[in-house]
Each structure stands twice: as structure tokens, then as C-alpha cells.
Amino acid sequence: MARNASVQTKVGFTVLAWTVALLLFSPILWTIVTAFKTEAEAIATPPTFLPLTFTLDNFGDVQDRSDYIKHAWNSILVSVGSTLLGLVIAIPAAWSMAFAPTKRTKDILMWMLSTKMMPAVGVLIPIYLIFRDLRLLDTVHGLTIIMTLINLPIIIWMLYTYFKEIPVDILEAARMDGAELWNEIVHVLVPMAIPGIASTLLLNVILAWNEAFWTITLTSGRAGTLTAFISSFSSPQGLFLAKLSAASLLAIAPILLLGWFSQKQLVRGLTFGAVK
Amino acid sequence: MATRQTRTLARTMMAPAVIVLLIWMAVPLAMTIWFSFQNYSLINPMMTGFAGWGNYEYVIGDPSFTQALVNTLLLVGGVLLITVIGGTFLALLLDQPIWGQGVLRILVISPFFVMPPVAALIWKNGFMHPGYGMLGHLFKALGLEPVDWFAQYPLFSVIVIVAWQWLPFATLILLTALQSLSEEQREAAEMDGANAVNRFRYIILPHMARAITIVILIQTIFLLGIFAEIRVTTGGGPGYASTNIAFLVFRTGILSNDIGAGSAGGVVAVIIANIVAIFLMRAVGKNLDA
Amino acid sequence: MGSITLEHVNKSFGEVEIIPDISLEIEDGEFVVFVGPSGCGKSTLLRLIAGLEDTTSGHIKLDGEDVTGAPPARRGLAMVFQSYALYPHMSVRDNIAFPLKMAKMPQAEIDKKVEYAARTLNLGSYLDRRPRALSGGQRQRVAIGRAIVREPKAFLFDEPLSNLDAALRVNMRLEITELHQQLKTTMIYVTHDQVEAMTMADRIVVLNAGNVEQFGSPLELYKRPANRFVAGFIGSPKMNFVDGPEAEKHNAHSIGVRPEHFTLSTTAGAGQWAGTVNVAEQLGSDTFLHVEVEGLGLMTVRTDGEQTFRHGDKVYLTPDANRIYRFDAAGLALQD
Ligand SMILES: Nc1ncnc2c1ncn2[C@@H]1O[C@H](COP(=O)(O)OP(=O)(O)OP(=O)(O)O)[C@@H](O)[C@H]1O
Ligand SMILES: [Mg+2]
Numbered sequence: 001m002a003r004n005a006s007v008q009t010k011v012g013f014t015v016l017a018w019t020v021a022l023l024l025f026s027p028i029l030w031t032i033v034t035a036f037k038t039e040a041e042a043i044a045t046p047p048t049f050l051p052l053t054f055t056l057d058n059f060g061d062v063q064d065r066s067d068y069i070k071h072a073w074n075s076i077l078v079s080v081g082s083t084l085l086g087l088v089i090a091i092p093a094a095w096s097m098a099f100a101p102t103k104r105t106k107d108i109l110m111w112m113l114s115t116k117m118m119p120a121v122g123v124l125i126p127i128y129l130i131f132r133d134l135r136l137l138d139t140v141h142g143l144t145i146i147m148t149l150i151n152l153p154i155i156i157w158m159l160y161t162y163f164k165e166i167p168v169d170i171l172e173a174a175r176m177d178g179a180e181l182w183n184e185i186v187h188v189l190v191p192m193a194i195p196g197i198a199s200t201l202l203l204n205v206i207l208a209w210n211e212a213f214w215t216i217t218l219t220s221g222r223a224g225t226l227t228a229f230i231s232s233f234s235s236p237q238g239l240f241l242a243k244l245s246a247a248s249l250l251a252i253a254p255i256l257l258l259g260w261f262s263q264k265q266l267v268r269g270l271t272f273g274a275v276k
Numbered sequence: 277m278a279t280r281q282t283r284t285l286a287r288t289m290m291a292p293a294v295i296v297l298l299i300w301m302a303v304p305l306a307m308t309i310w311f312s313f314q315n316y317s318l319i320n321p322m323m324t325g326f327a328g329w330g331n332y333e334y335v336i337g338d339p340s341f342t343q344a345l346v347n348t349l350l351l352v353g354g355v356l357l358i359t360v361i362g363g364t365f366l367a368l369l370l371d372q373p374i375w376g377q378g379v380l381r382i383l384v385i386s387p388f389f390v391m392p393p394v395a396a397l398i399w400k401n402g403f404m405h406p407g408y409g410m411l412g413h414l415f416k417a418l419g420l421e422p423v424d425w426f427a428q429y430p431l432f433s434v435i436v437i438v439a440w441q442w443l444p445f446a447t448l449i450l451l452t453a454l455q456s457l458s459e460e461q462r463e464a465a466e467m468d469g470a471n472a473v474n475r476f477r478y479i480i481l482p483h484m485a486r487a488i489t490i491v492i493l494i495q496t497i498f499l500l501g502i503f504a505e506i507r508v509t510t511g512g513g514p515g516y517a518s519t520n521i522a523f524l525v526f527r528t529g530i531l532s533n534d535i536g537a538g539s540a541g542g543v544v545a546v547i548i549a550n551i552v553a554i555f556l557m558r559a560v561g562k563n564l565d566a
Numbered sequence: 567m568g569s570i571t572l573e574h575v576n577k578s579f580g581e582v583e584i585i586p587d588i589s590l591e592i593e594d595g596e597f598v599v600f601v602g603p604s605g606c607g608k609s610t611l612l613r614l615i616a617g618l619e620d621t622t623s624g625h626i627k628l629d630g631e632d633v634t635g636a637p638p639a640r641r642g643l644a645m646v647f648q649s650y651a652l653y654p655h656m657s658v659r660d661n662i663a664f665p666l667k668m669a670k671m672p673q674a675e676i677d678k679k680v681e682y683a684a685r686t687l688n689l690g691s692y693l694d695r696r697p698r699a700l701s702g703g704q705r706q707r708v709a710i711g712r713a714i715v716r717e718p719k720a721f722l723f724d725e726p727l728s729n730l731d732a733a734l735r736v737n738m739r740l741e742i743t744e745l746h747q748q749l750k751t752t753m754i755y756v757t758h759d760q761v762e763a764m765t766m767a768d769r770i771v772v773l774n775a776g777n778v779e780q781f782g783s784p785l786e787l788y789k790r791p792a793n794r795f796v797a798g799f800i801g802s803p804k805m806n807f808v809d810g811p812e813a814e815k816h817n818a819h820s821i822g823v824r825p826e827h828f829t830l831s832t833t834a835g836a837g838q839w840a841g842t843v844n845v846a847e848q849l850g851s852d853t854f855l856h857v858e859v860e861g862l863g864l865m866t867v868r869t870d871g872e873q874t875f876r877h878g879d880k881v882y883l884t885p886d887a888n889r890i891y892r893f894d895a896a897g898l899a900l901q902d
Contacts, residue, residue: 009372009375010372010373010375013369013372013373013374014374014375014408016369016374017369017370017372017374017455018376020366020369020379020384021380021383021384022383023442024383024384024386024387024440025383025384025386025387025459026410027387027390027395027398027399027402027403027440028297028386028387028390028398030398030402030403030410031394031398031402034402042408043407043408045416046413046417047408047410047412049370058530063281070463082298089292089293089296090293092289092290092292092293093289093292093293093294095286095289096285096286096287096289096290097290099286100283100285100286102283107489108290108294110557112293112297114553114557115297115300115301116497117500117549117550117552118301118305118546118549119500119501119521119542119545119546119548119549120501120503120522121501121503121522121525121526121542121545122304122305122308122525122542122543122546122549123304123305123307123308123542124297124525124526124529124530124538125308125530125539125542126303126304126305126307126308126311126313126534126539126544127304128529128530129307129535130304130307135458143522149296149297149300152293152296152297153297156293167651169647169649169651170651170652170653170654170769172645172651173645173652173653173712174649174653174664175426175618175637175638175639176616176618176638176639176643176644176645176666177470177639177644177664177712178639178665178668178669178716179639179664179668179715180639180668181285181289183668188653191653191655191656192653192654192655194655196694205764206389207393208637210389210390210391210392210393211506212392212393212503213501213503213504213522214506216393216503216507217526217530218425224397224515224624225286226391227391227392227393227504230391230393230394230397231393231504231507231508232621233397236710241401241402241408244397244401245398245402248397248398248667250395251391251394252389252390252394253390255391256389256390258388258389259385259386259388259389260382260385260386260389263381263382263385266385266388266448279617279618279619279620279637280620281620281635281637
């Protein structure tokens with residue numbers, strides 16, 4: 001189609017596309033500009049676009065009021081920790097399914113995916129009670145375990161699709177060269193699958209970072225992640241528009257950057273390799 | 277490939293993942309089912325013993341359940357409708373020759389990376405608030421009465437927020453699928469004299485069918501469990517107007533501390549999800565192997 | 567040392583029996599080639615020896631020691647794959663050093679061996695490159711280098727040259743043959759190219775549908791094929807077969823004549839079989855004529871490149887009486 005597009009149609013499509021894209025982006029844009037406004041300006045009528053008085057105070061206030069740093073640190077611990085733990089369990093499993101498949105491999109993969117379909121509320125109450133009895137409520141490691149479990153199927157699926165692209169010859173060559181399984185995985189498989197493992201890691205950090213069911217229901221103060229941190233701003237509403245924006249911006253900025261960086265892998269990852 | 281030894285090894289290597297997921301599936305679910313037949317309240321410790329179908333009768337019999345069920349279906353269906361249709365249009369648009377493709381992609385995909393409570397709060401306070409939200413300002417500028425979205429159209433408002441979050445995902449996947457349609461295929465269709473509408477109908481749409489199925493599958497998994505958006509905006513209200521099944525279980529079990537009834541609700545949620553899952557897996561299984 | 571013995575080896579994938587029953591004795595230092603049509607089980611047999619697959623029943627012995635259940639790492643064999651299977655993330659040096667590293671050899675010794683292999687295979691200037699940056703022939707050399715540094719009991723090659731162009735193939739064929747003469751290590755070489763088989767092998771195993779049709783030296787197979795399958799498979803162009811009354815004249819169910827065993831004449835009546843040239847393939851040194859012989863069908867005939875033929879030319883063929891192969895109804899060769 002590119003061949004016969006006239007300049008006019010190109011201009012037309014460009015204007016249309018940018019309009020739609022900016023509309024979709026506007027909530028985020030609003031958050032960014034409002035975060036640098038004073039509270040008074042944030043609720044002014046008519047609204048201003050760029051801040052008249054540019055201020056960084058909101059960020060300081062957010063830190064003082066709700067300890068952003070602590071929550072961010074918890075988010076990092078939980079998202080990175082659960083992803084790494086997930087990888088440790090998933091790499092051997094994905095190796096098995098990609099390189100020693102049996103008749104049941106497809107079924108097992110489907111079953112794993114189906115565990116993602118189980119609604120969290122279906123098991124919320126027992127998990128809540130188990131956590132209460134094991135004193136895991138409101139702990140970072142408790143949350144990490146849950147996050148590992150809910151993202152494990154996705155991690156396995158993603159790795160599986162990446163591993164399947166590695167020619168089995170090369171692993172067999174390693175076996176012929178005298179490599180035991182451990183060496184085959186550490187020296188051959190993992191280095192070859194680094195791009196795939198990296199995008200699996202990125203995507204799962206993003207998913208864990210944004211997970212907002214278990215993080216809210218299983219934490220209160222100590223182990224709260226950024227999702228819990230931001231939820232604490234839902235009331236009292238209205239009074240804190242600029243601070244709310246500052247807090248929101250702080251909560252989403254790291255993952256927004258990571259997301260822009262990994263958007264190509266996202267498609268493959270989230271569709272389990274079914275769309276490339 | 278593989279010798280008996282490799283296969284044994286493979287089974288061993290797979291065991292941790294399978295066992296962990298099996299436990300994660302089975303133990304809490306069994307407990308939920310057990311609790312759902314018990315009289316068990318954290319507030320009233322005197323209430324104990326076998327409840328029979330009591331909890332189910334209580335949960336399902338309550339009008340709030342029917343409403344939550346309807347809300348769940350409206351929420352999932354509404355968001356799917358908006359994202360699939362909107363995503364298809366956006367994907368077609370972004371696939372045109374335009375300036376700034378790369379930046380556009382980044383702008384469009386961004387909402388997906390916004391955590392649900394933030395998305396909900398931005399929309400609630402920055403856009404849908406009748407006093408100082410952007411939509412309020414817009415309505416005033418047009419000489420209209422600002423709408424108190426969450427009071428008047430609570431479920432619709434939640435659908436808008438969730439659709440905003442998932443539209444980028446649908447767009448990105450559909451765009452990727454679209455771009456994998458080879459130029460040759462399109463040119464061949466053009467040579468055969470197909471006009472734009474026919475090309476879309478007979479070439480592009482069938483090619484995208486698989487991607488659309490995937491979008492529906494993945495989104496449904498996540499949409500059935502929508503929680504934070506409701507918790508942060510309406511709290512399920514007014515009344516039960518924006519409560520879905522997930523939030524209903526949370527309200528009953530955790531907020532009202534009725535473990536028995538909450539569990540019964542949980543079991544029902546699992547059953548509903550399974551019905552949807554079987555239905556979806558069928559559709560997808562067909563599409564996935566091809 | 568590296569003698570390899572297969573005893574009643576059987577291999578099935580699920581229900582499908584790929585190798586019914588094979589017994590073979592490969593002597594130390596021999597160069598043995600497995601040939602056969604595509605899908606006949608050559609690779610499978612090689613992988614059984616390598617330990618990458620396990621036998622369904624039967625035994626495999628290396629130097630008399632039963633290794634049937636041993637993993638590949640314990641067998642001390644080296645393999646060169648059709649796809650080369652180089653480690654893409656490692657330099658040529660690390661690729662070659664990998665098996666030594668796995669054997670926990672001291673670094674100094676590894677360096678020495680890698681240098682030596684690189685010199686033998688002319689890889690010196692590529693040692694720090696990645697496989698991606700090498701040509702097909704160079705990759706193949708690296709794969710061979712990786713195999714020789716370990717000083718294995720035997721080398722296993724699975725169609726190592728099939729991804730190379732024709733000229734390079736001839737070169738590498740010679741190099742591998744030289745390597746064998748130099749190392750004197752047992753080599754098993756899988757190919758479906760019978761020229762490779764004939765030129766390289768000490769002995770050839772002709773496989774068909776998982777069965778050994780014949781095991782012998784190249785000339786033995788050429789001169790005394792055990793059956794119709796081997797007769798048709800060894801030799802290029804293929805042997806011509808004739809059934810019916812013409813074969814009965816020789817007391818056989820069918821007879822075979824190789825294209826090079828005809829006397830050809832253009833003089834009317836100066837031959838047993840009269841025919842018409844269908845296609846003439848001129849190679850310069852030889853000309854292959856595809857002749858439609860009346861009552862017998864299409865025959866391939868080799869002549870020298872001196873004379874030119876056209877479509878429709880009449881020719882007269884006389885098979886060399888001493889070189890007519892005779893087969894019974896089951897396809898087995900009949901002895902004179
Ligand atoms: N892992 C397997 N599972 C099932 N069948 C297999 C497997 N590997 C090989 N086969 C079958 O075994 C038969 C022999 O395969 P093999 O690869 O040994 O043939 P080959 O002689 O090497 O052929 P080629 O010249 O094409 O490489 C084929 O019919 C093949 O389909
Ligand atoms: Mg083969």
C-alpha cells in the first residue's frame with residue numbers, strides 16, 4: 001500500500017493517528033503536568049495546561065506522607081524476586097518441554113495456562129487464612145511467593161516458546177562433547193536464550209509490578225508495594241490532586257520506561273508466542 | 277529425540293513447576309470448597325458447624341449476586357467489544373504510512389504499563405470528577421451540565437477505565453499480526469482487483485482471526501478478575517451497581533468477614549471462570565495449533 | 567582404540583519400527599560409510615551409536631565394553647552434525663575448547679590442543695571469530711576441530727557435507743579422508759551421496775528400510791552386489807534392469823546391466839538391442855544416453871564424449887556378457 005500513497009493521504013492519516021494517540025495518552029500526560037503544579041493550580045477553572053508555577057514540592061510531600069521509597073523498594077523486591085524465583089523453577093521445566101517433549105507436553109502447557117484462569121477470589125480466603133496462620137501476611141517474602149505462583153505459567157510458556165527456536169542439534173552437540181545436563185543448560189542453553197530470558201524477565205517484572213489484587217489484599221503497612229501505596233491516596237479524595245499525580249507518576253515511571261523498552265517482546269510474551 | 281535417561285531427567289526437571297502449580301491449584305481450592313460448606317465467620321466465633329448448601333443459598337439467593345454476575349458479564353463483554361473493535365481500527369490506522377510511527381506506538385502502548393490503581397485514580401480525579409475533572413471542564417465549556425460519572429454511570433465508568441488500559445494491548449497484538457501479513461499477499465489481492473473493503477473482508481480479517489482470538493483469550497483471563505479499579509473508584513457501589521463477582525467475594529469474605537459465604541462466592545466464581553475457560557480453550561485450541 | 571559392535575539392535579519410535587534388527591562389526595580404525603535412501607534410518611542408527619537415542623533392544627559395544635545404556639558423555643565418541651551445531655555464542659576457540667573444558671583439562675593443555683587443531687584445519691586466523699562470521703566450509707572445519715581435540719574413540723559424521731556447494735564438497739571430502747589417514751581413528755560417516763560413499767569408505771553399509779542390505783568394500787558392492795537394491799543403489803548412473811523373456815534367456819527373473827557395460831554402435835543390426843536416443847546428456851568426458859529400447863524400455867548408456875547424438879538417432883546396444891547381473895524373483899543376486 002505504501003507505493004501509491006499520496007502525500008495528502010499520508011498527511012491525513014498522520015493527523016488522525018496523532019490525534020487518537022494523544023487522546024489515549026492524555027491521562028498520562030495530565031498526570032505528568034499536574035505533578036509539577038501547585039495544588040491550587042491543579043484544580044483551577046479553567047484548567048491550565050503547562051504549570052504556571054513549576055514546583056517539585058509534591059514529590060517531597062508524597063515521600064513524607066507515605067514513604068514512597070519504602071514502597072518502591074518493596075515493589076522492586078517482590079517483582080524482581082518473584083521473577084528470578086520463577087525463572088529458576090521455569091528454566092528446567094521449559095527445557096524439558098521444549099527438548100524432551102512427550103505426548104502430554106501440550107496438555108501440561110494448557111493446564112498450566114488454565115491455572116491462570118482460576119480467579120484469584122476463588123482462593124483468596126484460604127490464602128488469606130494460611131498467610132495469617134503462617135504469619136506471612138504483610139511480608140515481602142509471602143507476597144513474593146504468591147507473585148511467583150501467579151506468574152509461573154506465563155514464565156514457563158514464554159521460555160518454552162523461546163527454547164523451541166533453539167536447534168536441538170546444538171544441545172546434542174554439547175552432550176556429545178561430554179557436557180552433563182547442568183553444563184548443557186548453563187553453558188549452552190542459557191547463553192543462547194539470553195534475549196528470550198531477558199524479555200521474559202522484563203515482562204514479568206512489569207506484570208508483577210502492576211499486580212493489584214494480592215498486593216492490596218495481603219499487605220497493609222510494612223510490605224506494601226506501590227499499588228498499595230497508591231491505593232492509600234484514594235481517600236480523602238480531591239484535596240490532593242497535584243500530590244496524587246506526583247505519587248502516580250512516581251509509581252508508574254519506572255515501569256513505563258521499562259515497558260517502552262520491551263514493547264516488541266511484549267507481544268510475543270503475552271501471546272505465548274502465538275503472534276510474532 | 278532423547279533417551280530414557282533424558283526423559284527421566286526431563287520429568288524430574290519438570291516436577292518442581294508441576295508440583296508447585298498443582299499445590300497452588302488444589303490446596304486453596306479444596307479449602308475454599310470446604311469453607312463454603314461451613315458456618316464460619318470471623319466476627320461471630322459462635323457460628324460454627326456444617327452449613328450444607330446454606331452459604332450457597334445465601335450468596336446466590338441474594339439479589340446482589342445476580343447483579344454482580346450481570347456486571348461481570350457486562351464488564352468483560354463491554355471491554356472486549358471496545359478493545360477488539362477499537363484495536364482493529366487503531367491497528368489499521370497505525371499500519372498506514374504515517375510520520376512518527378515509533379513515537380506513536382509508544383504513546384499508544386503506554387496505558388498498558390500503568391498499574392490499575394493509578395489508572396483508576398487518574399480517571400477518577402483528573403477526568404471524571406464533576407468539579408475539576410477534565411471531562412467536567414469540557415462539558416462546561418460546551419455549555420452542558422458536568423456528569424458525576426461514578427454516581428450516575430458507575431459500571432460504565434469502570435468499563436471505560438479498563439478499556440483504556442487494555443486497548444493498547446489489543447492494538448499492539450493486532451498491529452503485529454497485521455504487519456506479518458506479507459506485502460505480497462496484499463499485492464496479489466490488489467492485482468486480483470479486490471477493493472479496500474474486500475481486501476479487509478477477505479484477506480486481512482481472516483489473517484487477523486487468530487490474533488483476535490488470542491486477544492480475547494488473554495484479556496478474558498485478566499478481565500474476569502478486575503478488582504483494583506473497582507476498589508479504588510466506586511468501592512463496588514453505589515449499592516452493588518459496580519460490583520462484579522470478584523469484588524463481591526472480597527466484600528463478603530474479607531470486608532464482612534463471612535468466610536463461609538465468601539468461600540461459596542469464590543467457588544461460584546471458579547465455576548463461572550471454568551465455563552468461560554472451557555469455551556475459550558475450545559475456540560483457541562483450534563486456532564493455536566494451526 | 568575404537569571397535570564398534572552392534573548386536574541385534576532394534577529401534578522403534580512408539581509403534582513404528584525403524585530398525586528391525588541390525589548386527590554389525592566395525593573394526594578399529596576403519597572408515598565405514600552408511601548409505602541408503604532418505605528415511606531409511608541412517609541417522610537413527612548413528613544416533614544410537616552416539617547414545618543420543620537408546621535402543622529398544624539389542625546391545626552396542628565399544629571396544630568390547632557394553633555401552634548400551636551409557637549417556638553420550640560417557641562413550642567418548644565425537645560427532646559432526648549436518649547443521650554443524652556450533653555454539654553461536656562462543657568464539658571458534660571456545661567452541662573447539664568446549665569438550666576439553668567439559669573434561670576439566672588444565673587450561674594450558676587446552677590451549678595447546680586448540681592451537682594444534684587450528685593448525686591442522688587451517689583455522690588459525692579465525693580463532694577469535696564467532697561462527698556467524700564464518701563460511702560454510704569454515705564452520706564445518708570448526709565442527710571437525712571440536713571433534714578431533716578430544717581424541718575420541720571414533721568419529722561420527724551425519725551428512726557433514728550436504729550443506730556445502732559442489733566444489734567445496736570435493737575439497738572437504740579429501741580433507742576428511744586425509745584426516746582419517748593421519749589419525750587412523752574409526753570413522754562412521756552417514757551420507758546419501760554414493761560418490762562420497764565409494765570414494766571415502768573402507769567399507770560401506772547399504773541400508774534400506776532399517777535393514778542392512780550389504781556390508782562390504784566399495785568395489786565388492788560394485789562388482790558383487792548382494793541384491794537388486796544394492797545393485798541399483800551403488801553405481802552412477804543407475805544400473806538398468808530388464809525383466810521378462812530377455813531375463814529368462816539368462817536363467818534369471820531379472821537382469822541388470824550398468825550403463826558403462828554396453829557396447830554401442832550406430833550401424834544397423836550391429837547390436838543385440840535396437841533403440842532410439844531420447845536424451846543425450848553430454849558432460850564432456852562422458853556422454854549419457856537415455857535410449858528407448860524396443861520392448862525393454864528406457865536404458866541409460868555411457869559412452870565417451872567423442873561422438874555426438876541427437877534425439878531420434880538410432881543406436882544398437884550390446885551388453886557386456888561377462889558383466890550381466892542376474893537376480894531371482896526375490897531380488898537376490900544369482901551366482902554364476
Ligand atoms: N524422534 C523420532 N520419532 C519418530 N520417528 C522418527 C524420529 N526420528 C526419526 N524418525 C523416523 O525414522 C525414520 C528414519 O529416520 P532417519 O532420520 O534415521 O533417516 P535418514 O536415513 O537419516 O534419512 P535422511 O537421509 O533423510 O537424513 C524416518 O521415517 C523418520 O521419520
Ligand atoms: Mg539423516
